[in-house]
Amino acid sequence: MRIPIFAWLILASGWAHAQNNIVAYEHWLDELDAVGQRTLVPITSGGTIAITAADISVDQLSLGLHRIHFRVKDDNSAWSSVLHRSFYISSGNSVALISGEYWFDQLDQTRVPFSFGQAENIDITIDPVATGLDLGLHRVHYRIKDSESQWSAVISRTFHLQSNEQVNLTLLRYWSDNASGYPNDMTTMAIEPEVEVWDVIDEVEFCTWQNTGNTNVYFQLKDDHSQWSSVIKRIFDIDLVATGPDAVGSITGPILVPTNGTVTYSVPVVPGAANYAWTYPAGWTVIGGSSGDSITFETPDDFLNGQVTVTVSNACGQSGPSTIDVVLDDTGLNAVSVAEDIQIFPNPSTGQFILLPNNNAPIEHLTIHNATGQLVQDIHPAQSDRLTMDLSDEANGLYTILISQENRQTKMKVMVQH
Template sequence: MKKLQILLLIFGVWLKTDAQNIVQYEYWYDSNYGSTTLVNNSSGSTMDLNTSLSGTSGLLPGLHAVNFRAKDTDGKWSSAITEQFYATGNWNIDTYEYWFDDDYANKITNTVTGTQNYILTSNLNTSAVGYGSHALNFRAKDSAGKWSIVFKEFFFKSIGGAQMSNAEYWIDSNYANKQPLTFTSSNIVFINQTLLTANLDDQLHTFNFRMQDQAGKWSVVTSSYFMAHNQIVGYDYWFDADFDHKKATAITPTDLLTTEPDFDTNGLSAGVHVVNFRAKSSSGKYSATIAQNVTVYVTPVFTPIAQSCSGAVLTALPTTSTNGITGTWSPALNNLATTTYTFTPNVGEFALATVDMTVAVGAITTWDGTSWDNGTPTCTSKAIINGNYSEAVNLEACSLEVTG
């Protein structure tokens, strides 16, 4: 039991109350909250737990978690603290590796001196992940070359520095039962998955999270999807009422979908649509459908304008794109030179940006009696004859003007 004594010394820095005494604590292994052990306590407002814990003899070899929380004289429980430990038979642990979210390709592997009781106390390098909610995956290898099962925990990373001090999370729309969190100097805080999923049905749920800076201002809320008792292995989605054209997407099995599902909006008209989303669990069952609005913005599309003859009357440019966006063009039409015009969508249109279109105007070439000053005219050129012309060739031009 030495490994658990060392492990739980870490808890002492957490178990301190300002005004209340700690009267009880409880602990359990992995997600087996039904077999929790409850212990009375009389140490006061601060408790350093350095006793051996019971209940490890029935654990299978491999990576496990011990979860711990305390209750004060008001009957309020603290947040749960979770630490990992590895239960072995006669083999020693010599290697461990970890990675974030589904990025196994960039796993970090470390070797350790062979031991049956190894507690990971070093900080994990989270520099490659952005702020918000993430999954930490961890496994260990013994001297027989066998890897443990993958142990997964979810954590939050703050923006960094001293500006972020607190956070909170809640499930679905149940903000009234939000759970507060406090960032340590590492800017990382873990949550207890057992408490997160307790009393939830095996449907699709949303995990909502936000952070608070030292000025008391809250960040925007980020949300992730999860299923309480199974992994998510895929999802279906469709737009509006068009279920017949739903799209199915398979994903790497995950407990928490930390990235926003990729909804392909190609082919949708500009404007507000309803996307319907349901997740598929590892048991093969689908969750209830979640519907939310999605706004589709498009780039205005126009049919190219054919090259015109210099000086010819230009047809007004269309004020409605082929995909239904209305707007205006600038500058004014110029029938004497090739010009690039900019289309600016009207206010309220669901357009991504302005669009440029170039209208080409043919060149002008003049015959001075001996040669053309701008090259032999073509079907897109305006030809001006300003001198005697007696060439025995066919003359091709979009417009002909004789001045001399």
């Protein structure tokens, strides 16, 4: 069997600088390019050749898809790059399509067969089973076999495997430098709170970018399944390069805080801030404004003193923190504090307190903590009938005393006022 090659025009202008003359070409089939397998064809010297009727024997080839390769040589003995064309060798008989197979990505060792009714022409729909694939972009490949056991070329399609659960956006990144590798002006910002749909235009800041004016900007979003979107390009007229937000002002709100109450803290609006991040004592519950310049809490029935803190941020950085100390509003303590069978007096005091158990259970261990929860004294008393505690060297404020007696623990509070 021989194949004809029609109207293949090859120019010699692909070589550099001066015009070269083509003096020969050679061809080979598939991977048969070893010495002795290539066929050299001398030609009359010229700047172009047109291969219009080259009969090439393919008797040694099997049925199915193959490739033929060409290259030309000039009068300086330099070879051109290789050109190639695909062709199909059939038996000439009428064949039927009988089955197919598919696989995902590079998993061609786990090909999955599928069947259909035999026919010379088919129109089928396959439903590949993607179990075990990670979420995100993938490729499915499939091919068809005929009644002579010859396979078709491989056809590929790209698809995105996504979760059936609700997907929220968590992170945005964008850049203008489209060079390969990590862009020099990559800007990353968290999406807080996470949302299903987000208006990117309202939040974009161009931090320390070198470009202004009309600029290609590339965007990519990440969801809470750690999947990145495809890259989206938009043109922006950048008239100002942004920086981080201004400094955070002082927090306004109560210092003395009641139990089981509602308290609100706020800061002046910070120019350039996209997010406000608040921290607060354990046990407090946010009931309003968790990400703005104002926040409202509900306090528990008991808590240790602590701090309310806020930092602000945008895509270009953060500023802060600003902090306010908060103290349990327990200034209405009686002169004698009583917890079941234990008394502490006087309370408040300048630092000297007397602890008096009214039962026969010995005080085995006693710890005293300041408003931030830090341990300031750790006492193992020698006697159990009467104990003097000295906090004269400690700062003014509320202190928590944890008292251990046999199998019980009692918590009491005292106020130091010098």
